[in-house]
Amino acid sequence: MGFGTIGAVTTHPCAPVPERLFDDEREQRWRSRFTAVRMSRPSWARDAPQRSVYVSNATGTFEVHVWDRTSDERRQVTDRRNGTTAAALPPGGEQVWWFADTDGDEFGHWVAQPWSDGPGAATVPAVPGAGDGYPAGLEIGRQRTAVGVSTDDGTTLLVHERGSGADARVVYRHTEDAGVGSLSEDETLLAISHSEHGDSRHPSLRVLDLDGGGVVGELHDGPGKGLAPLEFSPVAGDQRLLVSHERRGREELLIWEPGTGTVTELRIDLPGELVGGFYPDASALLVAHTHAARTRLFRYDLGTGALTELPVAPGCVGSAEVRDDGTVEYSSSSAATPSQIRRLRTDGTDDVLVTPPGERPPGSLPVRDVWTAGPGGDVHALVTEAPRSGATPAPAVFVLHGGPHAADEDRFDAVRATWVEAGFTVVEVNYRGSTGYGSAWRDAIEGRPGLTELADVAAVQDALVADGTVDPARCAVDGWSWGGYLALLAAGTQPGRWAAAVAGVPVADYVAAYADEMEQLRAFDRALFGGSPEDLPELYTEASPLTYVDAVRVPVLVLAGENDPRCPIRQIDNYLDALAARGDLAYEVSRFDAGHGSLVVSDQLDLIATEVDFVRRALG
Structure with missing residues (x-):
C-alpha cells in the first residue's frame, strides 16, 4: 500500500468497505444484530410516571424517543444527523430535555421541548444562562435545576430557579474537574463531587446550602480513595445521602447525613463491587452487585440489614430502577442472548416490560471465563471460541475494552458476535485498570499506563497459546478509544505477538492528544500520570504509541472520528504521517464524520465490516 503527498499534506490509503462479509445466511444474521430495533431501559418522570423517555435506533440512528404508558404510544423526539443519546424528563413530564451538541463533538447545552412535540420542534435552553460546554451532571427538581458545564477553564456548577425568568446562578467554580451529584428532595441541598485536591480519579464530596449559601458538609477519604454522591433520599424531610466509597479497597456503600456529619458504612457481605439507589420509601436500597464480569440485583433493608437477592432473569443486569409500587424495571442480557427490558413485580413474577418493534436480533455463542496468573495478580478474561476446522485453532482477535476504567462483561455485543460469525475466537481481557476487581487493580496503571495493561494481555495470550485455544501466528489486536490506544501501543511494543492491529478512535500521540482533548480528560490524564506532559515528558513519551512507530x-x-473531543484527529494524523514517512508498512485509515464513535447504524455496519475485512486480508 502506498501513499502520496499534495503540497505538505500527506494522503493516506483509505480502507475499503466490503459490500459483503459472507456469501450465505450469515450475512443477514450479522447485519440484523445491528439493524434490529434496540432501546435503552425507559426512565420516567417522577410526578408523571406514565411518561417515559428512552433512546432507540428505530430510524437507523440512535435518537431520543418517548413512551406514554397509558396509551402505549411511542414517538420519536429528536432527528439529528449524528444522533442524540442524552435525555431526561423533569418531574412533571411536561417537557423532554436533551443535550444538543454539534456533529457528535459533545460540546453544547441542554435544550427543552414540549412533551407532545416531535423531531424538528422548536426548543429553548433548558437552563438559561448556563452557556455551552461539556456536560458535568444534571439534576432536575420541581423548582430548581442544577447543571454542570465543563470548558477549558475548568468546571462551573449552576442552579436555576425554574419559572423565575432569571438566568441560572453560579454556585461553584473551579479550574479542577467537578460535577453535579444529587439534589435533595426539598431542593435545599446540592451534593457535588470535586477534585480541588488535584486528583479527578478519586474525587471528594461537598454539600452546598442552596438557600443560605455556604457549605453544609465535606467528605474526603484521602489519597487514592474516591467518593461519589449517588442519591439523596426521595422522602420529604430525609436528608440522607447515599455515597459510593472505597475505604476497604473496593466500591461499597455508605449513608452520610451532611447536616450532622454522621456516616454509616453499610457492611454488605458480597464479593466484588456495589452500587445502589433508594427504594421510593427509603426503607431499603436496590443494590447492583458486580463480580467476575456479571451484575445481579439485591434488596438491602436499611432497618434490619437483611440482604435478599432478587430473582431477576438469567444473565447480566445492565441498569435498574424501582417504581413507586415496588416493581423493579431492569435490562438484562448475556453474550449469547440479546438484551431485554423486564420488570420484577413485588409478588415475584418477572416478565418483559416492553418489546422493540420488529424481530429480535439473533443470538450468539456464550463466553467462558479464563483466569491467568499475571505480573500483577490473576487476570480475568472472557473467551468466545469460534468452531475449529480440524485440530487447528481458529484465528483470534483480542478485543481490548475502552475506559480504561471499564470492563468487559457477559453482556450481548453485536461486535463480538460479528467476529465470531467471521470465524474468529474473541478474547476480552479485563487488564489492570479495569473496574469490578477492586481499587488496587483499577489503580495499578497509575504512573505507567498502557504498558501495564499490555503485560496482562500478554500473559493471557501466552496461557491461551499454551492450552491450544489460540494460534500465536494468527492473533490480531483490536480496540476502540482506550482499547484503540492499547492496540497501537501493542503494535509498537509487542510486534512479535500480533499479525494485525486495529485501532478505533485511539490515543496515538499522547502529547498532542493532551493538548487538544477536553479539559475533563486532561484532568484525568494528570491524575493518571501524576502530572502534565510538561511535568513528566519522559513518562508521556514512554506511554505514547507514536514513540514506537518505527518498531511496528x-x-x-x-x-477516526473527525469531530472527536476525546481522541482528537490531529494527534491521529501525526501517527499516520509517521507511518507514511516510513514507506515500508501496510496501513489503512477509515475516517468518519462524527465524534468518539458513530450513532448511525449504517456507519456502525461499515466500520465493523471494514475491521473484519482488514484483519482477514492481513491474516491471509
Whole structure:
C-alpha cells in the first residue's frame, strides 16, 4: 500500500468497505444484530410516571424517543444527523430535555421541548444562562435545576430557579474537574463531587446550602480513595445521602447525613463491587452487585440489614430502577442472548416490560471465563471460541475494552458476535485498570499506563497459546478509544505477538492528544500520570504509541472520528504521517464524520465490516 503527498499534506490509503462479509445466511444474521430495533431501559418522570423517555435506533440512528404508558404510544423526539443519546424528563413530564451538541463533538447545552412535540420542534435552553460546554451532571427538581458545564477553564456548577425568568446562578467554580451529584428532595441541598485536591480519579464530596449559601458538609477519604454522591433520599424531610466509597479497597456503600456529619458504612457481605439507589420509601436500597464480569440485583433493608437477592432473569443486569409500587424495571442480557427490558413485580413474577418493534436480533455463542496468573495478580478474561476446522485453532482477535476504567462483561455485543460469525475466537481481557476487581487493580496503571495493561494481555495470550485455544501466528489486536490506544501501543511494543492491529478512535500521540482533548480528560490524564506532559515528558513519551512507530511490523488499521473531543484527529494524523514517512508498512485509515464513535447504524455496519475485512486480508 502506498501513499502520496499534495503540497505538505500527506494522503493516506483509505480502507475499503466490503459490500459483503459472507456469501450465505450469515450475512443477514450479522447485519440484523445491528439493524434490529434496540432501546435503552425507559426512565420516567417522577410526578408523571406514565411518561417515559428512552433512546432507540428505530430510524437507523440512535435518537431520543418517548413512551406514554397509558396509551402505549411511542414517538420519536429528536432527528439529528449524528444522533442524540442524552435525555431526561423533569418531574412533571411536561417537557423532554436533551443535550444538543454539534456533529457528535459533545460540546453544547441542554435544550427543552414540549412533551407532545416531535423531531424538528422548536426548543429553548433548558437552563438559561448556563452557556455551552461539556456536560458535568444534571439534576432536575420541581423548582430548581442544577447543571454542570465543563470548558477549558475548568468546571462551573449552576442552579436555576425554574419559572423565575432569571438566568441560572453560579454556585461553584473551579479550574479542577467537578460535577453535579444529587439534589435533595426539598431542593435545599446540592451534593457535588470535586477534585480541588488535584486528583479527578478519586474525587471528594461537598454539600452546598442552596438557600443560605455556604457549605453544609465535606467528605474526603484521602489519597487514592474516591467518593461519589449517588442519591439523596426521595422522602420529604430525609436528608440522607447515599455515597459510593472505597475505604476497604473496593466500591461499597455508605449513608452520610451532611447536616450532622454522621456516616454509616453499610457492611454488605458480597464479593466484588456495589452500587445502589433508594427504594421510593427509603426503607431499603436496590443494590447492583458486580463480580467476575456479571451484575445481579439485591434488596438491602436499611432497618434490619437483611440482604435478599432478587430473582431477576438469567444473565447480566445492565441498569435498574424501582417504581413507586415496588416493581423493579431492569435490562438484562448475556453474550449469547440479546438484551431485554423486564420488570420484577413485588409478588415475584418477572416478565418483559416492553418489546422493540420488529424481530429480535439473533443470538450468539456464550463466553467462558479464563483466569491467568499475571505480573500483577490473576487476570480475568472472557473467551468466545469460534468452531475449529480440524485440530487447528481458529484465528483470534483480542478485543481490548475502552475506559480504561471499564470492563468487559457477559453482556450481548453485536461486535463480538460479528467476529465470531467471521470465524474468529474473541478474547476480552479485563487488564489492570479495569473496574469490578477492586481499587488496587483499577489503580495499578497509575504512573505507567498502557504498558501495564499490555503485560496482562500478554500473559493471557501466552496461557491461551499454551492450552491450544489460540494460534500465536494468527492473533490480531483490536480496540476502540482506550482499547484503540492499547492496540497501537501493542503494535509498537509487542510486534512479535500480533499479525494485525486495529485501532478505533485511539490515543496515538499522547502529547498532542493532551493538548487538544477536553479539559475533563486532561484532568484525568494528570491524575493518571501524576502530572502534565510538561511535568513528566519522559513518562508521556514512554506511554505514547507514536514513540514506537518505527518498531511496528504488522498491518495497521486506524478508524477516526473527525469531530472527536476525546481522541482528537490531529494527534491521529501525526501517527499516520509517521507511518507514511516510513514507506515500508501496510496501513489503512477509515475516517468518519462524527465524534468518539458513530450513532448511525449504517456507519456502525461499515466500520465493523471494514475491521473484519482488514484483519482477514492481513491474516491471509
